[in-house]
Amino acid sequence: MTNAQTKIHNFSAGPGILPQIALDNSIKAIQNFAGMNLSILEISHRSKQFEAVVNDAVQIVKDLLGVPEGYSVLFLQGGASMQFCMIPMNLLDEHETAAYLKTGEWAMRATKEAGLFGKVNVLATSENENYNWIPKDYVIPADAKYFHCTSNNTIFGTEMFSFPESSIPVVCDMSSDIFSRPIDVSKFDLIYAGAQKNMGPAGVTLVIVKNEILGHVTRKIPTMLDYKVHIKNGSMYNTPPVFAILVCLETLKWVKEMGGVIGMETRNKAKAALLYDEIDRNSLFKGTCVLEDRSRMNVCFVLQNPELEEAFLNLAKEKNLSGIKGHRSVGGFRASLYNALPIESVQALVDAMQEFEESNK
Numbered sequence: 540m541t542n543a544q545t546k547i548h549n550f551s552a553g554p555g556i557l558p559q560i561a562l563d564n565s566i567k568a569i570q571n572f573a574g575m576n577l578s579i580l581e582i583s584h585r586s587k588q589f590e591a592v593v594n595d596a597v598q599i600v601k602d603l604l605g606v607p608e609g610y611s612v613l614f615l616q617g618g619a620s621m622q623f624c625m626i627p628m629n630l631l632d633e634h635e636t637a638a639y640l641k642t643g644e645w646a647m648r649a650t651k652e653a654g655l656f657g658k659v660n661v662l663a664t665s666e667n668e669n670y671n672w673i674p675k676d677y678v679i680p681a682d683a684k685y686f687h688c689t690s691n692n693t694i695f696g697t698e699m700f701s702f703p704e705s706s707i708p709v710v711c712d713m714s715s716d717i718f719s720r721p722i723d724v725s726k727f728d729l730i731y732a733g734a735q736k737n738m739g740p741a742g743v744t745l746v747i748v749k750n751e752i753l754g755h756v757t758r759k760i761p762t763m764l765d766y767k768v769h770i771k772n773g774s775m776y777n778t779p780p781v782f783a784i785l786v787c788l789e790t791l792k793w794v795k796e797m798g799g800v801i802g803m804e805t806r807n808k809a810k811a812a813l814l815y816d817e818i819d820r821n822s823l824f825k826g827t828c829v830l831e832d833r834s835r836m837n838v839c840f841v842l843q844n845p846e847l848e849e850a851f852l853n854l855a856k857e858k859n860l861s862g863i864k865g866h867r868s869v870g871g872f873r874a875s876l877y878n879a880l881p882i883e884s885v886q887a888l889v890d891a892m893q894e895f896e897e898s899n900k
């Protein structure tokens with residue numbers, strides 16, 4: 540961003556805000572990559588310079604999350620949505636059952652895809668309350684093939700702050716809160732995340748998979764949808780999304796610079812507390828989710844009087860607060876506080892809410 544541009548506070552739910560330094564370095568790589576006097580967009584993905592990008596990206600993921608031995612880190616295409624089918628295709632035989640926690644739209648879509656490949660047992664759901672809480676009172680059946688959950692429900696604004704103990708493999712969609720806090724990777728067998736919420740641009744999906752859970756289904760798996768093919772080829776079976784991987788690397792370097800996932804958690808807790816405190820204090824607004832399950836990434840809130848909605852959106856526009864209109868399935872407002880969003884932007888939103896309260900007394 541140059542000084543001539545207006546500072547926009549970017550609360551977009553996805554693709555979401557990226558660190559300025561990651562954007563700047565990525566632009567440089569488009570102009571002149573690794574001193575080659577060529578753009579990263581016009582060189583071979585088999586060049587040693589690009590291979591270094593993939594290797595560094597895998598390594599920084601391992602370092603930041605503390606990925607144990609025995610896991611592979613992959614950069615795939617097709618978005619998190621492709622994982623909805625790739626997971627059951629690779630892990631679930633037709634006569635077997637997978638256990639799913641249905642906590643939102645994305646969890647629902649994951650559940651639906653699994654049903655195309657095997658049997659699905661929905662252990663619990665909060666669908667009746669428009670997914671405004673996370674069910675915790677359920678038992679994971681020991682004879683299910685795997686348990687699938689969604690760590691952060693981007694649309695409804697709930698987040699899992701504890702994960703159930705499980706004797707079977709645990710699969711988790713972490714698209715919208717990966718790298719926002721420390722996680723114990725050893726407690727999961729497959730983690731996936733579309734990059735465009737919290738770790739990079741659209742076009743690449745991170746998969747962290749425990750090698751030993753693969754290779755046990757009897758069906759034939761198409762080459763491009765077989766995790767083992769991508770592991771064997773180091774995410775380079777075919778042309779990978781070269782630029783998207785580079786932007787992820789640049790973003791994760793910034794995460795590391797800022798104190799890693801512990802540093803991110805400290806920042807994110809402070810940002811979320813600032814906004815939720817104002818939502819609870821301000822007489823005009825109220826939160827939509829059960830307190831203990833409130834997401835630190837996607838803060839959903841509404842006006843006590845919905846007729847004022849347009850007026851608040853107009854004020855937000857005037858204050859350069861971008862992307863706060865709520866998802867159609869919740870209404871009201873959603874402020875996404877991803878890693879790269881500075882606390883100053885949250886303060887600007889809080890200031891606008893206070894000004895709005897003053898003028899609507």
Ligand SMILES: *Cc1c(COP(=O)(O)O)cnc(C)c1O
Pocket residue numbers: 553617618619620621645689691692693712713714715733734736
């Ligand atoms: C956005 C999102 C998805 C879908 O991601 P795509 O990359 O668009 O397929 C899946 N799960 C969660 C939790 C998301 O936030």
